[in-house]
Amino acid sequence: MNIQFKKGVLEICVLSVLAHKDCYGYELVSEISKRIDISEGTIYPLLHRLKDEGYVTTYLQESAGGPPRKYYRLTESGRKEEHEQKEEWMRFAASVNALLEGKNNAAE
């Protein structure tokens, strides 16, 4: 898997999963890994960035076996960001697909 493809995309993936339900970091890795390889060394810095930017808040919760989990919840600003980035990704992917299919005339 081309690592470069993921740049910036993992952020919207995290926001999108969090839009459905609150998650803790480790859980996000396993959720996203069903579709796209992602490592822990990626997710934690990313989550801290999202918190710094005010897109998520956190709360701790005990877990049955293992250390407590730090859950992440989208803020209003985070929901707005999720929506905007999703649209931007859709537009971008459509542009790339058009280019790869040789539809090089932007008018169509």
Added chain:
Amino acid sequence: MNIQFKKGVLEICVLSVLAHKDCYGYELVSEISKRIDISEGTIYPLLHRLKDEGYVTTYLQESAGGPPRKYYRLTESGRKEEHEQKEEWMRFAASVNALLEGKNNAAE
């Protein structure tokens, strides 16, 4: 436009355009710019990288008004790479779309 989205993608875009016809650098910028913003500071290092990796060869050609143009032509290895990267992009984009649509069960 999120700059990060482009990481790695511009390479397959260049390969894809070159798969249709030989181009010079400046022409590639204008072709790709119809769909995706790209600057000259990006394309020239990228083209040199592609040449180093053996995916393209170059030849010079006079131009009517202005300096001579350096055309880039895909090699056999370049065509193979174009094909593989295109498939990888398609798979990747499909995975991201599935994630963003909340189809979090990888089985489907």
Added chain:
DNA sequence: CACAGTATCTTGCATTGCAAGGTACTTACT
């Protein structure tokens, strides 16, 4: 008691796109 699993985190590296700048040629306008 050692190991695997859960769960958090940090450091340093690699890659790549861009802004900004430089060079040089041709054409058009003043």
Added chain:
DNA sequence: AGTAAGTACCTTGCAATGCAAGATACTGTG
């Protein structure tokens, strides 16, 4: 002649982000 705009090539240094590798610490199993 001089200046600007368009064409066409290039380089340097910076910013962003994903990852490998490692550290920490708790629980349950063999």
